[in-house]
Amino acid sequence: MTNVDRLQQAGLIQVHHPLTDAEAQSVNQLSSTEIDALISVRVKLGDAFFQRKVQDGDAHRMGTVLL
Amino acid sequence: MTTQSQRLRETISLVSGHLSSLIRQVWFHPRLSELYPEFLFAIYGITASSAPAMRAAAERCSAITTGEPLAAWLHDYYLEHATEETGHEKWLLDDLAAMGVQRERVLQRLPYASVAALVGAQYYCMFHVHPIAYLGYIAVVEEPASIEFLEQVSRRSGIPLSTMSCHLMHAKLDPDHVADFNAALDSLPLQQHHQDLITVSAITTSSLLVNVFSDILEHFERIENPAGAETIFTSSGVAIASPSREF
Numbered sequence: 001m002t003n004v005d006r007l008q009q010a011g012l013i014q015v016h017h018p019l020t021d022a023e024a025q026s027v028n029q030l031s032s033t034e035i036d037a038l039i040s041v042r043v044k045l046g047d048a049f050f051q052r053k054v055q056d057g058d059a060h061r062m063g064t065v066l067l
Numbered sequence: 068m069t070t071q072s073q074r075l076r077e078t079i080s081l082v083s084g085h086l087s088s089l090i091r092q093v094w095f096h097p098r099l100s101e102l103y104p105e106f107l108f109a110i111y112g113i114t115a116s117s118a119p120a121m122r123a124a125a126e127r128c129s130a131i132t133t134g135e136p137l138a139a140w141l142h143d144y145y146l147e148h149a150t151e152e153t154g155h156e157k158w159l160l161d162d163l164a165a166m167g168v169q170r171e172r173v174l175q176r177l178p179y180a181s182v183a184a185l186v187g188a189q190y191y192c193m194f195h196v197h198p199i200a201y202l203g204y205i206a207v208v209e210e211p212a213s214i215e216f217l218e219q220v221s222r223r224s225g226i227p228l229s230t231m232s233c234h235l236m237h238a239k240l241d242p243d244h245v246a247d248f249n250a251a252l253d254s255l256p257l258q259q260h261h262q263d264l265i266t267v268s269a270i271t272t273s274s275l276l277v278n279v280f281s282d283i284l285e286h287f288e289r290i291e292n293p294a295g296a297e298t299i300f301t302s303s304g305v306a307i308a309s310p311s312r313e314f
Contacts, residue, residue, distance in 0.1 A: 027081070031263050
């Protein structure tokens with residue numbers, strides 16, 4: 001089972017928000033520990049968590065927080 | 068070939084959708100000028116912890132006695148950045164004071180539990196796993212807003228740039244921060260367990276920041292309900308007079 005398969009089975013990859021080929025390639029490079037972490041965080045945060053199609057342009061300009 | 072930093076950034080991007088959405092809700096809030104002090108208060112809690120946490124991480128690197136080749140590099144990196152970050156929380160205190168929230172009130176108020184959890188998770192990792200975990204935290208948190216964006220926010224919301232000094236200073240001082248961090252990460256001879264820990268730390272940080280930004284928005288919503296808003300900061304000072312706390 002690939003990492004993408006695991007994330008799909010865990011519900012992280014939604015049918016209407018499929019990964020691009022590049023994203024799928026990135027996901028498949030991750031270790032099982034990293035995939036486990038992704039899955040555990042997803043479970044804690046609920047279904048809205050993986051809906052990342054929002055305002056990608058703003059995301060870069062807004063920054064994250066700051067140090 | 069994918070570099071270590073590309074791999075980390077791509078993974079962070081997979082999990083940052085909800086966080087980006089919440090950060091956007093804050094910056095584009097219809098009452099941002101009122102909300103802004105509460106936003107700064109949350110950021111104050113995070114910023115005030117940065118230099119001490121980096122020093123703690125450096126100390127943990129010094130305690131590594133297994134001949135770990137990364138320990139010396141990490142020690143110097145954390146100490147250098149701790150020096151750079153020292154005192155930045157004062158910018159936030161100044162910005163809050165300029166909006167009528169006195170320094171004493173900021174210092175008296177307990178930080179969000181979500182901020183304590185965010186920072187506390189890093190202490191757990193550095194003391195009980197490996198101090199390299201803090202690189203995952205830095206990768207998520209150290210990304211300043213652009214000056215152009217801050218100027219747009221000021222024009223749109225009416226928040227004076229003079230009360231955005233913390234954001235502006237970071238935007239001016241750290242425009243290459245992400246690129247510098249990526250270059251540093253790519254220079255390291257990371258083993259798989261290092262990569263795992265950095266990535267897990269970054270994923271954890273992103274998820275815990277969701278709680279922080281949710282708290283900012285939820286706290287602000289409570290100002291309409293005086294019973295639940297005794298300490299919330301707004302642009303007119305404090306929502307409801309807070310009783311002084313003595314220990």
